[in-house]
Amino acid sequence: MRAVLILAGKDLRLRLRDRSAVLIAVVIPFTLALIFATVFGGNETPRPFAYAVTDLDRGPVAAAFVDVLDRLAERDIVTVRRVADPAEAAELADGGTIDAAFVLPAGIGTDGTAAIEVIGNVNAPTAADVARSLAAAFVDDLTSVRVAAVAAAGEPHDPRRIAALAERAARFTPPVSVVDVSAQRRILDTRTWFAAAMAVFFLFFTVQFGVSSLIEERAGGTLGRLLAMPVPPGAVLTAKLLTSVLFGASSLAVLIVATTAFMGASWGAPLAVAALAGAAVLAATGVTAVVASLARTAEQAGSWQAVLAMLLGMLGGVFFPIERVPALKALSWATPHGWFLGGLGELAGGGSLREVLPAVAAMCGFAAVTGAVAVVRLRKAVRP
Amino acid sequence: MTLRQLAAPPTSTGTGAVLSCRGLRKSYDGRLAVDGVSFDIGKGETYGLLGPNGAGKTTVISMVVGILPPDAGDIRVAGLPMTLRALAAKSRIGYVPQEIAVYPDLTGRENLRLFARLYGLRAAAARARAEEVLEVVGLSGRAGDRAGTYSGGMQRRLNIGAGLLHRPDLLILDEPTVGVDPQSRNAILDDVTALSGRGVAVLYTTHYMEEAHRLCDRVGIIDAGRLVAQGTQRELTALVGQCDRVRLGATGDLASAGEALERLGSVRGIAVGADGIELLDTDARTALPAILAAVSGAGATVRSVTLEEPDLEAVFLHLTGRSLRD
Amino acid sequence: MKALAIAAVDLRRTLRDRTNLVFVFVFPLLLVFVLGTAVGGVAVPRVGVAVAESGPLADRLVAALAAQGAGISVRRHSVGELAPAVAHGELDAGVLVPAGYDAAIRAGHAVTVEFVARPGTVGTRVGSVVRAVVGHEAGRLRAGLFVAAERGVPLDDGLRGVDGVAASLPRLSVSARTVGTDLDTGGRFDTTASTQLLLFLFVTALTASVALVETRRLGVLRRMLATPTSTAAILTGEGLGRLTVTVLQGGFMMVATALLFDVRWGDPFAAGALMLAFASVAGAAGLLMGSLARTPQLASAIGILLGLGLAALGGTMMPLEFFTPFMRTVAHVVSPHAWAVDGFTALGRGGGFGDIAVDLAVLLAVAVVLTAVACRRLRRELPGGTSRSALTRGAGRS
């Protein structure tokens, strides 16, 4: 055990001195997570939708609609510019200066058959859809009040009674509303998602610095020297695995803390996150150790591991939701990445250690199987 | 260069020997690399394993230090059997591998401290001992620099230093001077002499005749995995008998010149090289005219002739019919 | 031509390594296929609707969602599986109609329909559609409840009355149309192919710089200089080698995606020129990195960072149209990808050389600047730098 600690201490010291190791372990995943989170937007929309509104009516109903838009603008969800000429509004949408224009026709409040025109830019389908929905919701609200009043009034048609009823109906709140519960339903927010995805993706590169150095030691002759020393033969391999685990765990720990502090990621219950991270480190170490045991040169090990890390990362959904491809859906569960991100998703809604146990168990399973294969193969390798 | 006329040590008998090897055999993929090698090294004795590249020296050493299990044979270090897990036996050996087995990204000092700890020294003792060894191998001035920045000779010295940390009873050096400038080589050879003077047994492999000549009390000559002869240098040169060694610098058809020479009755061994021919002759002084005639008769031109007392090189030529160098 | 000889050695070294081939030729195609299938082109947002407790009102809501006509695919999903399916990306969004929906409404209580979506524009879009549909239903129910309360009849009677009135009443409506030139060229693989092309060309060129770092470390560069070869020839050779690999990869990807996935690259000469210009930038960046990095590990680490980071910033993972104006400016300042993305978009819309002239010019200028800086660096590193090259320049040309 003493020899194991001395050797692992040596390896860790070497790695910390090696700038590229620190880059891979911490700097690069953090920077990429930051870039991705910035590019892909922190919240629902990457930027406010740009709308224009042309009010040809100038009545109270039109004003109410413009008011709805203004309130959204205050919350930075949309920007609204007022345009006098409907042709100009259409031109702005056509040129892509704005995403969509609303044209409120004259008589919107009085003429029952008027139509709010929504002119969307074809390349901004989201913004156009949202615009159409905003208009529809407004119209629905108005209509339902009128319909309610007319239906309640019944025959004969008495405009004054209808007006009085409409006033009452308007105060009647709609019984159904929509609440967005994404945050409580285990859906990781963008920042946490990219922080976690990059952390686990680069973990598979980070842990290489332990196990794979076994190959370097063999090539450099230091392995022979170590084995000729009064050090149990198992100690060298154990130390290498321990280095991988320690280095991987430190990398994840630093990334978790850094992304929480500087990127606003929210990983979830600390204990559960620690369990997931630990299991991921073990799984990554096992997978990497198998590759190291198969490779003959350090260079070979490096490039094989890179291929595998890319492949597993892709299948595990690090870069994009792989489950959209039905044929590959099941494969995501064949990767530690998939389990890790899935487990973190469980925590997003406030889950605790219990919810992530399946993910932890699955990753430990990876670690056990790959670790066993690697140890059997590498035990031979640590003998010259 | 003075021949060290040390009295031959008492023939080691298993029990008293620091190292005793019996019938070592090892083959790689069915090809025998070491075949029936037996030798002993006593306390304070320097034993040289002399042989050309590929003779099997490193294979023998690897088995002795317990990192390569022999196919057959028995190795005892101070009476303890050597195996992969023989930690007690291993802690008596200081091993200096053929390649420079240090961590280039650690400083010289850090390398030595690390290895000292692995040899079982406590932290404080390891620190102190690392400084001593740095002094011994003359690296104190550069101890704080990364080993990767050292010159070839300095790296070799650090490589040796790492084998001295735990004051071993037996120091095993596998071609420690390969690729080293003459000055560093001298320093290394002096270090080894000094150590053996302090009672450390040394097993030293080399393909340089001069090194074996300068350092070793006894020499084992190894070729193609077999120990073809061993003994003190005097015993070995006696094997050659009264032969003289003749070195001919020559150009032209050296192959047929060699064949012509073999037909001369007094020639005992012959090695044809790229730029000349070496041969052993029972009486070179009288045979020289015949030798020169044979060479020019075969279409080669002799440019120089050297006559030498028989040495280990001559012994090797005598025993194997080949030169050590190629 | 010694430069050619050096370039040939370089090329052979890269192509001999089988894992390199996987990275250079197989991976990009695989990604184009998978990404194109998963998120490419005109993907229809997928929404799952789960009903905890069935009832006429709940079923009506589901039917309304399914009939929304906003280009969203809606299907039933089990309650327990809904959130996980969204979390894993199988669905873009989910709608959960809670247990007791019918009963609560009939009793006059407020009900909330839960909406879950992955963060992103698709979620926003689906969310607005779902809100509109639910809002419409809520309006009808509110009117029904009002009528029922006013007249003291059951809700169903109230709703019948409301539906009757709604059908006859002239009503305000929304008319929507879209304008502008459709940027989407239609093929689901088109955008994916061009963006993956850019991403991989750059990454390949940067990681290939590892070879140059090794050449520098092994002292091969010095040895070459010891032969009568000019620095210019060596640098040209190294640069040419890098460029050839990148261009080979780019050409292969363009032809393969055109044949396999029907990707339309637009005017083939303009597209080829654009690829060549971008490949020059990538090759030059690789050369610069090879001249700067001290160790191969450092080179490949920074290669990954720049390769993925600049690609993301340059709009290869999310269209530049979605960027804020500020970020769009940043993208064009720091990332050559942004210019190439603009160029390929223009070509996809049927543009020709004239439409990508600016993009081409910017890319070529960047390539020239990067190459110049890299050459200065390498020259300075070579022993005796300029004086040696002056001595051997004549020999190098012969």
Ligand SMILES: Nc1ncnc2c1ncn2[C@@H]1O[C@H](COP(=O)(O)OP(=O)(O)O)[C@@H](O)[C@H]1O
């Ligand atoms: N690991 C190995 N696998 C196969 N053959 C080997 C191996 N190591 C050494 N050999 C062969 O065994 C023979 C002896 O090698 P070695 O002990 O290294 O010689 P020396 O150290 O005297 O130069 C050589 O022919 C060499 O090729």
Ligand SMILES: [Mg+2]
């Ligand atoms: Mg050897």
